[in-house]
Amino acid sequence: MNILLNNSSMIPLYEQLMDQVKNGIIRGDFRENDALPSVRALSARLRISALTVKKAYDRLEEEGFVVTVHGKGTFVAATDRELAVEARRRAVEEEISLAVQRAKTAGLSRDEVREIMEIMLEDCYGND
Amino acid sequence: MVTIEGLKKQYGAFALDVSLEIPAGRITGLVGKNGAGKSTVIKALLGLIRPDGGKVTVFGKEAASLRAADRLKIGTALSNSGFSAYLKLEEVVRILAKFYPDFNETAFRRACEEMGLPFGKQLQHYSTGMKAKLRVLTALCHGAKLLVMDEPTTGLDVEARGEVLDSIRRYAAEHEDCSMLITSHIASDLEGLCDDLYLIHEGKILLHEDTDVLLSEYGLLRVDAETYARLDPRYLLSRRPEGNGYLCFTDQKRYYAENYPGILIEKGGIDDLILMMTSAEGRTLQ
Amino acid sequence: MRGLLEKDFRLIAQRKQTLLMYAAIALMMAMTMDSAYIIGYTVSLCVLLAVGTVSYDEFDNGFLFLMTLPVDRKTYVDEKYLLCILLDLAGWCVATLIYCGIALAQGRMAEAAAELPTLASMMIPLTLGISVMLPIQLKYGAGKSHLALAVLFGSAVLVVVGVRRLILSGAASSLGERLSSLSPEAWVLALSAVSLLVLFGSYLWSRHIMEEKEF
Numbered sequence: 001m002n003i004l005l006n007n008s009s010m011i012p013l014y015e016q017l018m019d020q021v022k023n024g025i026i027r028g029d030f031r032e033n034d035a036l037p038s039v040r041a042l043s044a045r046l047r048i049s050a051l052t053v054k055k056a057y058d059r060l061e062e063e064g065f066v067v068t069v070h071g072k073g074t075f076v077a078a079t080d081r082e083l084a085v086e087a088r089r090r091a092v093e094e095e096i097s098l099a100v101q102r103a104k105t106a107g108l109s110r111d112e113v114r115e116i117m118e119i120m121l122e123d124c125y126g127n128d
Numbered sequence: 129m130v131t132i133e134g135l136k137k138q139y140g141a142f143a144l145d146v147s148l149e150i151p152a153g154r155i156t157g158l159v160g161k162n163g164a165g166k167s168t169v170i171k172a173l174l175g176l177i178r179p180d181g182g183k184v185t186v187f188g189k190e191a192a193s194l195r196a197a198d199r200l201k202i203g204t205a206l207s208n209s210g211f212s213a214y215l216k217l218e219e220v221v222r223i224l225a226k227f228y229p230d231f232n233e234t235a236f237r238r239a240c241e242e243m244g245l246p247f248g249k250q251l252q253h254y255s256t257g258m259k260a261k262l263r264v265l266t267a268l269c270h271g272a273k274l275l276v277m278d279e280p281t282t283g284l285d286v287e288a289r290g291e292v293l294d295s296i297r298r299y300a301a302e303h304e305d306c307s308m309l310i311t312s313h314i315a316s317d318l319e320g321l322c323d324d325l326y327l328i329h330e331g332k333i334l335l336h337e338d339t340d341v342l343l344s345e346y347g348l349l350r351v352d353a354e355t356y357a358r359l360d361p362r363y364l365l366s367r368r369p370e371g372n373g374y375l376c377f378t379d380q381k382r383y384y385a386e387n388y389p390g391i392l393i394e395k396g397g398i399d400d401l402i403l404m405m406t407s408a409e410g411r412t413l414q
Numbered sequence: 415m416r417g418l419l420e421k422d423f424r425l426i427a428q429r430k431q432t433l434l435m436y437a438a439i440a441l442m443m444a445m446t447m448d449s450a451y452i453i454g455y456t457v458s459l460c461v462l463l464a465v466g467t468v469s470y471d472e473f474d475n476g477f478l479f480l481m482t483l484p485v486d487r488k489t490y491v492d493e494k495y496l497l498c499i500l501l502d503l504a505g506w507c508v509a510t511l512i513y514c515g516i517a518l519a520q521g522r523m524a525e526a527a528a529e530l531p532t533l534a535s536m537m538i539p540l541t542l543g544i545s546v547m548l549p550i551q552l553k554y555g556a557g558k559s560h561l562a563l564a565v566l567f568g569s570a571v572l573v574v575v576g577v578r579r580l581i582l583s584g585a586a587s588s589l590g591e592r593l594s595s596l597s598p599e600a601w602v603l604a605l606s607a608v609s610l611l612v613l614f615g616s617y618l619w620s621r622h623i624m625e626e627k628e629f
Contacts, residue, residue, distance in 0.1 A: 010381075014344075025405055041301040043300070044297035046320075049319075049322055050325035052339070053155075053340055055340065078247070093303040174481075174482050199483065204482035209475040212476055213474055214425060215425070222424070223416075226416040226417040227417030227483050
């Protein structure tokens with residue numbers, strides 16, 4: 001598993017870690033029942049605190065991506081990949097809708113919101 | 129694993145008053161400037177000094193009544209003390225083998241070789257860095273359940289610091305249930321290692337927080353005087369005048385990021401934390 | 415205990431120069447002086463080496479780390495007394511063997527054998543020496559213990575002088591007569607018993623000092 005964390009990002013480390021594990025699962029790098037590295041092992045490898053890794057594993061478990069068997073370790077759950085992709089899409093939609101609602105209450109016009117979105121997309125995806 | 133409740137110790141004008149807890153399987157950092165009281169906490173935890181008040185328990189036992197059998201389960205690296213400087217590493221190996229039934233000689237020798245510690249040289253001829261490495265390796269050599277390390281990286285250059293920290297991390301990964309207490313005044317060393325951090329200053333604990341919360345929620349706001357005037361002060365922990373504005377320390381950097389678009393926010397490293405929370409000007413908001 | 419002994423023997427072995435010098439002086443003594451001196455000399459040296467290990471432990475904040483090793487404070491004291499007694503006895507045995515060897519070579523074996531009880535009685539002042547030096551070394555450390563020992567020996571001299579005056583003044587003359595009527599063997603036995611008692615008292619005192627000590 002190739003995980004790269006950005007220490008200077010505003011996104012908390014555990015969220016970055018969750019995202020990358022999810023990506024791995026969705027891409028099919030991990031299969032069902034594959035063991036994830038132990039909390040301390042991954043923490044040593046990534047040079048982040050074990051509690052950060054544990055937090056990421058706990059959240060992943062809540063979202064149904066992994067299962068932790070006490071004393072044995074953490075394993076990739078029987079996830080339906082389609083469903084996982086769908087779930088992520090829904091999460092993104094929720095956050096965007098939140099932002100759009102806030103834009104509306106702030107009195108921004110439809111075009112202004114679109115403009116903001118364009119700028120952000122350009123920043124993020126590059127100009128293509 | 130370790131509980132310290134209202135530990136008090138007086139040395140002249142210096143008064144220590146500390147409570148902290150290290151649950152099983154936790155790596156806890158104790159950060160603070162030199163002379164803040166870190167070593168005193170460590171000495172009390174190891175039963176080397178008698179507290180004037182409060183209670184220190186290790187493995188559920190009062191620290192003062194720790195026996196040799198309990199100490200077998202503790203690995204210690206102290207900043208200013210170790211084996212006699214007249215001994216050679218080869219002799220230290222023999223002595224450790226007599227002290228610890230679980231001493232892993234092969235692993236210890238290999239680790240010493242990897243770190244470039246010569247076996248035939250008296251410890252008094254070791255460099256500062258070599259001594260520090262040996263102290264850490266000694267703490268890690270016998271499968272301890274509790275590691276207590278006072279300033280394990282002091283006096284090391286960047287590369288050696290990395291090596292030492294990696295060996296501690298490797299130990300943690302191989303001993304999932306072991307707990308650690310690590311002190312440092314170069315706190316960035318502890319960012320990638322400790323689960324939680326206590327900040328100690330002038331004998332008192334100023335702050336206790338999980339490391340990842342510290343890294344993700346705490347931050348530095350760099351603002352001019354005008355922006356500062358309209359800044360919501362609720363989540364500011366301290367501020368310091370800087371140029372024609374202020375440097376402010378917050379535990380809710382996202383709140384300011386969302387509500388003051390364009391505000392300059394820096395990620396709060398743990399060294400910033402020490403600086404902002406302990407300097408005289410920095411504490412004006414407390 | 416095993417770890418501490420291992421450490422102390424290795425530390426003593428460090429003092430090669432002292433040991434070599436000892437051998438040279440002992441050889442000279444054996445050739446030029448009454449060979450009984452060898453015994454007193456060897457045993458005192460052994461005791462000094464053993465007590466000296468405390469200074470090694472103390473040097474450079476060493477105690478701090480030593481007490482984090484799997485060692486009880488009581489074990490530490492036990493080990494120091496054991497080490498002193500072991501070295502004391504070993505020194506005596508080696509020196510007596512040398513002494514007898516020389517006597518044998520000179521053809522005065524019978525004479526030497528008759529002297530053995532006297533030689534054994536040399537252990538008494540050395541046992542007393544251990545009893546005084548160890549606790550003082552533990553309590554005051556290498557630096558201050560020299561001063562403490564000087565004060566102690568000074569006061570011992572004063573006590574002896576005082577007692578002598580008392581005896582001379584006749585106040586204790588009846589006691590003095592009774593004491594001098596004891597046979598030399600009885601004297602040696604009585605003094606041995608006293609020195610063992612003092613040693614035990616000193617051990618208890620050292621235990622107390624270590625329990626109270628902060629590092």
